[in-house]
Amino acid sequence: MLSRSQLVDQIKQKKSFLCVGLDTDIEKIPAFLKEFPHPIFEFNKRIIDATRDLCVSYKPNAAFYESRGVKGLQSLIDTWKHLPKDCLNIIDAKRGDMGNTSDMYARAFFDETASGMSFDAITVSPYMGHDAVTSYLAYPDKWVILLALTSSAGSKDFQYLTTEHGFLYEAVIKKANTWAGADRIMYVVGATKSTEFTNIRKFAPDNFLLVPGVGAQGGSLAEVCRYGMNKDCGLIVNASRSIIYASNGKDFAEAARAEALSIQQQMQAELEKAGVI
Amino acid sequence: MLSRSQLVDQIKQKKSFLCVGLDTDIEKIPAFLKEFPHPIFEFNKRIIDATRDLCVSYKPNAAFYESRGVKGLQSLIDTWKHLPKDCLNIIDAKRGDMGNTSDMYARAFFDETASGMSFDAITVSPYMGHDAVTSYLAYPDKWVILLALTSSAGSKDFQYLTTEHGFLYEAVIKKANTWAGADRIMYVVGATKSTEFTNIRKFAPDNFLLVPGVGAQGGSLAEVCRYGMNKDCGLIVNASRSIIYASNGKDFAEAARAEALSIQQQMQAELEKAGVI
Numbered sequence: 001m002l003s004r005s006q007l008v009d010q011i012k013q014k015k016s017f018l019c020v021g022l023d024t025d026i027e028k029i030p031a032f033l034k035e036f037p038h039p040i041f042e043f044n045k046r047i048i049d050a051t052r053d054l055c056v057s058y059k060p061n062a063a064f065y066e067s068r069g070v071k072g073l074q075s076l077i078d079t080w081k082h083l084p085k086d087c088l089n090i091i092d093a094k095r096g097d098m099g100n101t102s103d104m105y106a107r108a109f110f111d112e113t114a115s116g117m118s119f120d121a122i123t124v125s126p127y128m129g130h131d132a133v134t135s136y137l138a139y140p141d142k143w144v145i146l147l148a149l150t151s152s153a154g155s156k157d158f159q160y161l162t163t164e165h166g167f168l169y170e171a172v173i174k175k176a177n178t179w180a181g182a183d184r185i186m187y188v189v190g191a192t193k194s195t196e197f198t199n200i201r202k203f204a205p206d207n208f209l210l211v212p213g214v215g216a217q218g219g220s221l222a223e224v225c226r227y228g229m230n231k232d233c234g235l236i237v238n239a240s241r242s243i244i245y246a247s248n249g250k251d252f253a254e255a256a257r258a259e260a261l262s263i264q265q266q267m268q269a270e271l272e273k274a275g276v277i
Numbered sequence: 278m279l280s281r282s283q284l285v286d287q288i289k290q291k292k293s294f295l296c297v298g299l300d301t302d303i304e305k306i307p308a309f310l311k312e313f314p315h316p317i318f319e320f321n322k323r324i325i326d327a328t329r330d331l332c333v334s335y336k337p338n339a340a341f342y343e344s345r346g347v348k349g350l351q352s353l354i355d356t357w358k359h360l361p362k363d364c365l366n367i368i369d370a371k372r373g374d375m376g377n378t379s380d381m382y383a384r385a386f387f388d389e390t391a392s393g394m395s396f397d398a399i400t401v402s403p404y405m406g407h408d409a410v411t412s413y414l415a416y417p418d419k420w421v422i423l424l425a426l427t428s429s430a431g432s433k434d435f436q437y438l439t440t441e442h443g444f445l446y447e448a449v450i451k452k453a454n455t456w457a458g459a460d461r462i463m464y465v466v467g468a469t470k471s472t473e474f475t476n477i478r479k480f481a482p483d484n485f486l487l488v489p490g491v492g493a494q495g496g497s498l499a500e501v502c503r504y505g506m507n508k509d510c511g512l513i514v515n516a517s518r519s520i521i522y523a524s525n526g527k528d529f530a531e532a533a534r535a536e537a538l539s540i541q542q543q544m545q546a547e548l549e550k551a552g553v554i
Contacts, residue, residue: 063381069392073350096402097371098429104340115346125373125402127424129431147404152375154406157452161440175434
């Protein structure tokens with residue numbers, strides 16, 4: 001569990017608002033790891049150990065673990081156990097369902113006694129409305145990170161439809177703001193949409209925004225900070241492939257650290273420029 | 278794999294368009310099953326064996342299995358193996374994510390060699406657009422069942438927003454119709470919205486609609502058929518709790534069969550009335 005003030009403290013201490021995305025693909029990890037009994041976990045463990053002082057968050061992408069069945073799920077559970085508990089540990093699961101089903105997803109990701117895992121936050125798809133989030137909010141101090149404006153091409157299909165409450169992604173934020181405050185809800189806003197941050201800050205001034213799309217997807221950190229940062233930072237910027245696959249040799253963890261350090265240094269400069277630290 | 282014509286054949290042969298939802302909750306199954314090594318699977322196996330001639334589809338709800346961690350996932354895999362392969366076996370997972378992540382979800386649910394499971398169809402949330410579905414459609418003969426108009430209270434939050442293409446749920450159907458035809462995409466439309474079926478049939482005349490909400494949630498089968506049935510039936514109506522928890526004694530499977538039979542008989546009457554059989 002990491003409250004909003006604890007998260008802000010972490011950002012200020014580490015001079016970083018980096019989230020390391022653990023989109024760990026057995027086909028992309030260094031070949032030598034495949035000799036270990038649990039190669040995915042072995043990879044994640046070394047990435048985590050090499051980056052934990054440089055980031056404030058980790059985000060395993062559930063799909064990559066689920067694609068490997070039972071052994072994949074075991075890797076996810078082992079990874080969760082190894083995550084530093086002073087980081088905001090996000091499960092990127094994009095679950096969104098009706099109440100009695102969301103109750104079960106909440107157990108899956110928030111209740112260690114039920115599933116073996118207890119992440120601090122979960123990404124949720126808003127399509128089914130408040131039912132999709134209230135089950136998660138029933139867990140004190142856990143976070144919902146609701147999809148608002150995503151970074152991939154498909155975001156244009158529906159998120160920019162014009163509704164009576166503005167673009168659909170605006171309508172989502174406005175409505176979700178009535179469900180819980182900035183201490184419980186964050187929004188996903190893709191880095192590839194940096195000019196939209198100005199608009200989003202009009203109606204979500206205090207919420208943290210989880211920002212994918214920096215790095216492999218082409219978004220600019222400086223642009224995101226220029227338009228999206230608030231007085232508490234208010235941003236968690238995710239990088240996955242650019243960090244974890246920085247090298248696919250025996251030096252992969254050192255290479256990941258070097259890449260994370262480079263991003264952390266850019267983040268420190270942005271935090272100083274904005275007066276957050 | 279079950280093509281559209283095979284599904285229609287099944288409906289005509291069995292005189293049923295029933296889907297049995299396997300929302301199996303360890304806290305709701307008969308107590309005596311807890312003495313078995315795999316109580317959830319034991320429950321599902323007996324439900325399946327008792328209903329397989331009365332339904333054309335099964336739909337395990339992923340959340341209920343995920344809530345139990347590794348042993349839950351193993352129950353889901355065991356259940357998939359036991360599902361009759363002449364039924365449309367749907368994983369109710371509501372996954373919707375960007376391309377490279379959806380590729381992984383597709384492996385998780387469609388690729389037995391990767392995960393141990395190969396369902397015929399998956400429910401998908403449309404918020405992230407075409408990225409969310411193309412990965413699944415890359416598997417020949419598999420189905421995407423896209424959320425359109427859901428049955429729970431939260432459906433009102435966004436699905437009825439007015440957009441330039443009609444209500445959001447209409448915009449979703451219209452757009453998704455450009456991604457694939459009625460032989461690959463179905464839509465979720467809640468039984469609690471029966472009068473909306475007339476409207477939906479205007480722009481999805483041929484698609485099958487997966488209809489939750491009959492039974493425990495209060496939707497009427499007769500109303501759904503009146504407004505939603507097409508010449509090939511075009512409906513798969515799901516019932517979960519009313520069937521699988523019809524009794525919580527030793528007779529649970531017989532009670533489930535009796536409930537499924539009652540629904541099948543109503544369905545037969547509707548199919549005859551509409552001239553489908």
